[in-house]
Amino acid sequence: MKLKFGIIGFGKIGQLRKRVIEELGIGEVIALADPNINSFDIDSSIELFTDYQELIKLDIDAVIVATPNFITSQAVIDSLLAGKHVFCEKPPGRNLNEVKEIEKIFSKTNNLVLKFGFNHREHFSVREAKKIIHNNVLGEIMWARGFYGKSGGENFENEWRSDKNLAGGGILLDQGIHMIDLLNYFLGDFDEVKSFVTRSFWNIGLEDNAFAIMKNKQNKFAVFHSSSTQWKHLFRLELFFENGYMILSGLLTGSLSYGTETLIIAKRNFSDKGQPNEEELFFDEDKSWYFELNDFYSCIVNNSQVIQGTIYDALKAMELIEKIYENKNF
Numbered sequence: 001m002k003l004k005f006g007i008i009g010f011g012k013i014g015q016l017r018k019r020v021i022e023e024l025g026i027g028e029v030i031a032l033a034d035p036n037i038n039s040f041d042i043d044s045s046i047e048l049f050t051d052y053q054e055l056i057k058l059d060i061d062a063v064i065v066a067t068p069n070f071i072t073s074q075a076v077i078d079s080l081l082a083g084k085h086v087f088c089e090k091p092p093g094r095n096l097n098e099v100k101e102i103e104k105i106f107s108k109t110n111n112l113v114l115k116f117g118f119n120h121r122e123h124f125s126v127r128e129a130k131k132i133i134h135n136n137v138l139g140e141i142m143w144a145r146g147f148y149g150k151s152g153g154e155n156f157e158n159e160w161r162s163d164k165n166l167a168g169g170g171i172l173l174d175q176g177i178h179m180i181d182l183l184n185y186f187l188g189d190f191d192e193v194k195s196f197v198t199r200s201f202w203n204i205g206l207e208d209n210a211f212a213i214m215k216n217k218q219n220k221f222a223v224f225h226s227s228s229t230q231w232k233h234l235f236r237l238e239l240f241f242e243n244g245y246m247i248l249s250g251l252l253t254g255s256l257s258y259g260t261e262t263l264i265i266a267k268r269n270f271s272d273k274g275q276p277n278e279e280e281l282f283f284d285e286d287k288s289w290y291f292e293l294n295d296f297y298s299c300i301v302n303n304s305q306v307i308q309g310t311i312y313d314a315l316k317a318m319e320l321i322e323k324i325y326e327n328k329n330f
Contacts, residue, residue: 001301003027004060006084008052008075009067010034012254013089017064020289026297027062031055056082062113062300065089069173070166073098076114077105085113087296091177092116092314094168096322103311113299115292116309118317120178121185122288125248125263128281129239132246132265133186139242143221144187146237148179149230150257152202156228162204170206172197172321176226181317182237183214183222190214190222190320197328201229212324224324233257244268244276252286261286 005021007014010032018029032042033052042048049055052075056063062085065075073093079086080102093099106114120126132138150171160166161174172180184190195212202208208228215221235251235258244267250259261283266276292309299306 003062003297003300005029005062005064006031006033006055006058006060007064007066008033008055008079009065009071009089010037010040011066014064014066016254016289017066017087017293020293021064024290024294024297026294030060031058053078056084061085062087062296068160068166069094069168073102076102080105080109080112080114083112085296085300087115087117087293089117090181091168091173092318094173096315096318099311099314099318103315106311111303113296113306114311115296115299115306116311116314117292118178118181118309118313119288119292120182120251121308122291123251123261123286124283125251125261125281126182126185128263129246129248130185133239138244138246138265138267141187141220141239141241143223144183144237144239145223146179146183147225147227147234148175148236149225149227149234150175151231151233152208152228157202157204162202162206164205167206169321169325170199170204170210171208171228172210172226172324175228176210176224177317177321179224179226179237180320181313183224184313184316184320186239187216187220187222188316189216189218190323191217193320193323193326195324195327197325197330199330207328207330210324214320233259235259242268252283260284 005027031047033049033055035050037048056079063079065088067075076086076088192215193212197207197210199207200209210226212224237248239246247264249262252261263281264278266278269276
């Protein structure tokens with residue numbers, strides 16, 4: 001069964017999602033909506049709109065929402081109200097209230113699928129780490145450290161992501177949300193947060209650094225840093241267990257600037273004088289985009305519930321981000 005898709009927002013990610021849909025063979029993209037849609041070279045068989053409201057009137061099964069943050073939540077809500085299944089890119093909104101509005105509308109729908117694009121969960125390093133935890137190889141997790149940073153770039157201050165009204169938040173919401181989601185994924189239930197949210201360098205009205213220490217209800221801890229003044233791009237997630245540790249270092253992304261995606265695994269051994277033998281696994285392929293959309297498709301055709309990237313995952317991420325933002329000091 002092939003589905004009819006519409007895509008709202010045809011920038012870099014919207015174009016990527018279109019290609020993945022076609023390569024997976026799960027359906028056909030029959031319509032696109034973007035304010036600048038006439039500037040793209042697009043097959044004449046696809047209907048084009050500058051207003052997404054016209055797109056959701058069509059006889060389509062599913063909508064991909066890949067828009068700037070100030071449009072996202074309303075586009076999701078309108079698509080759900082039009083009876084469409086929705087796949088939405090991160091972040092799910094500019095703030096927690098916008099995501100709560102999505103949840104309110106979604107809770108009243110019947111047989112619709114709503115999935116959010118937390119694609120880092122589907123990277124091979126993360127999938128392998130989750131498998132090791134599931135098999136209880138290293139015992140109970142005790143604490144974690146997550147660092148995610150990038151360099152803003154020469155035009156960073158003029159991008160829509162640096163406009164508070166359009167973006168809602170800075171680096172914490174834009175990129176840090178991925179690490180927040182992973183920390184929720186591996187530990188979760190954080191109920192206490194100590195944080196500093198600041199602007200260190202960039203001349204924008206939003207944060208360029210966020211630091212946090214978080215504790216969950218099981219008395220487990222996580223240290224978190226999100227930065228747009230990390231002049232060398234960095235992704236690093238450290239997970240420490242009773243019987244060893246795992247380090248996820250580097251990440252395969254479109255820019256190829258975060259280094260080789262690596263999973264380091266080591267078991268605790270007191271005779272090694274603090275230098276345990278480490279096993280290194282390297283990953284040279286990113287199928288996260290394919291795994292996500294294939295899962296979205298499967299949930300639609302099988303009338304099953306989303307397991308990864310649920311509305312509750314989105315709410316949990318935004319709740320934690322809001323707690324971190326409470327200590328904004330600029």
